[in-house]
Amino acid sequence: MNRPTTEAPVVSPASVASSGQPALPAAAPVLSKLDSALLNILVKDGRASFADIARQLGISRAHARARVQALQASGVIELFGAVINPEKLGQVVSTFLDIQVSPVALEAVAQELADCNEVVSLYIMSDLRSLHVHALTDSVPTFEAFVRRHLFNRPEILSVDCKTLLTRVKNRRGGARL
Template sequence: MPKNPAPETPDVALSKLDSALLNILVKDGRASFADIARQLGISRAHARARVQALQSNGVIELFGAVINPEKLGKVISTFVDIKVAPAAMEQISQELADCKEVVSLYIMSDLQSLHVHALTDSYETFDAFVRRHIFNRPEILSVDCKTLMTRVKNRRGGARL
């Protein structure tokens, strides 16, 4: 069975209330049930029940913090597309996923490409990461690398990292 099966039909049909509630939580995951209730014009108990139902149904997977990487000195945000020999895909993807510089990693639909987002504090640190984990590996067939210049829009509700 694949780790990430193809998306299925949604298990839960969201009401307008649930969609509005989720929008509140995406903007502020620490919003209290009282704040949610006030914004939606419902009781605190109803807000709590809806959040708990959305958690039980797997719509809300977790609550987390959105970290500003620049405040942590991680100012170099680089996207690396790597073509890998199919026989080495599992090994290479796991090795890269275990690197502290890698904040997200995806196996793409062609089953030979990895899309990697790396965050480092300097170009020198990124260079050391690439030399250690990507260069001179015969199972890595090609690399395309681009550094972020300006973030225009980022995904709300997920890590900015």
């Protein structure tokens, strides 16, 4: 068996600002091959037991548990949760919206949309005047009602580009590729 190395714990260098300036964000944690392999197992099956993880990695169950706990403590693993198939719940209309907003209203509009049940994900983009929104609804009329309720006749919303998903080719779950 090709065992991943059991390298040092997750390291996240802290940035210290002695000049009174705000500190820069900490650098990304450096992951060992073992931790990367462990995370890939959890991305595929978040319910994998410590014994299953240990068996796949060729390490002890206690070591697998310690690595998972270290990754949780460092913030690399934020949570364990269920991935729900929206289509099985009748949420069959998947739409992506690119919304241009007056910069002074960007955060308020973003928060209002984030509070909507239809919104699955929402991002403020680097131009600081646009939002990228993924919405799920059970039908086109329901989506239209959402748009009319939250986007139409609002002077702070400058434009909306709407695209409905035809086919999902890839949907990476669990964050970054390791």
